Amino acid sequence: MKTCYNQEKWTKGETNVWQEMIQIDGPYNFDMVLDRLSMDPLNALNLEKRTITVPIRLEGEPNTATVTATGTTEQPSFVIELESGDKERIINRLGEVFQWEVPLKDIHEHFGKTDLNVIFEEHVGTPLILDFDPFGCLLKCIIHQQLNMAFAIKLTERFVKKYGFEKNGAWFYPDPEKVAELTVEELRELQFSGRKAEYVIDIAKAVTEGGLDLEEIKHEDEQVIFDKLIKIRGIGAWTIQNFLLFGLGRQNLFPMADIGIQNALKKLYQLERKPTQEEMEKYKTGWEPYLSYASLYLWRSIE
Structure with missing residues (x-):
């Protein structure tokens, strides 16, 4: 992730809020992230302004950080705003939650050689987002x-x-x-x-x-x-x-018992019924070590 945690990079605005801009490698589609998070009414976000306020606990202390997307899918950048708290640890946690250091470009290239290529092209830059807590x-x-x-x-x-x-x-x-x-x-x-x-x-x-x-x-x-x-x-x-x-963002999980994944595979392979476990084992050959992203994009394909 191309960012700097040095406190000297933070600026304090007129409203007494600390700000820092960070840039990460693309592709990364934050609008898709917000769209998915908007399904939960507990999330404080604004799709038009491309912003979300994230709850973060550090040693039991509640902090909030507002993340606003300022870049594009190809060149993602964000402004982080904090009122208080350990700035470095809060940004580190935001990096975990939004998976800013995961090389989505490499993952997309990996799946470009598989049966999931069309789905990955359609939803390019969709990261696996962690729950906040x-x-x-x-x-x-x-x-x-x-x-x-x-x-x-x-x-x-x-x-x-x-x-x-x-x-x-x-x-x-x-x-x-x-x-x-x-x-x-x-x-x-x-x-x-x-x-x-x-x-x-x-x-x-x-x-x-x-x-x-x-x-x-x-x-x-x-x-x-x-x-x-x-x-x-x-x-x-x-x-x-x-x-x-x-919760933890592990990258190589494929919950074959999940009905959504079964339905997505049924749609992808134009099956008349849900796939068997043996068929699913065959389909996922070659998707490792990114099975979690295969799962995510299959879910996206039927949402």
Whole structure:
């Protein structure tokens, strides 16, 4: 990523907000990023102004950063605005969330030689964006289990607005300590099922009492992460794969049990029924080590 974290590069505007411009290598389509993020009403963004305010926690302290796209897909650039906080760490986190250091050009060239070439050309520059908070990502995965998308989004919004908080327009998920103290009855009032309410509380207790460190887990092997998370009630393979994808940004995951991917492959290969696991194993040959991007672009092809 072509950027500079030197504080001397920051300028303080008339409104007492610190600003810095950064540039990254293209292609990178931030408008597609905002379009996808706009499906979640908790996200504070403006499609016309090409801007989003991101909630960021550092050692439990809530910070916000506003990111505005000023460049093009071919020459991406952004203005970052902060009121306070550790500027270097906040920009590093933004780089993780928006995957600014991932070489999308290399990934597109890789898939240009595969059956996914047409999809990648259509959605060129679409990055794999992380959820803003790993704990929130886990909770969202649990809430979304076995629900249609519209109700899952509404239920998540109710939960965050009831127990989280808002700063500068950005919504923060409640911290693990707060969620661990909730009761099943309180969540049932929001239309959680009893089982789903128990799972959400159990995950929070795993973080607060069971030694699950979501910062430390970022750097561990995927099998180690799987073995840790699978022990927590309510967390299965689907949730773990989604967490690895959208919580940690792992690049080589292909959730074959996902209905969306199955439907996208059915459309791509003009099948009369959903593909079998054996067929999917055959299709994905040659897509590694970027299976996560194959998954993302297949989802995009049917959205």
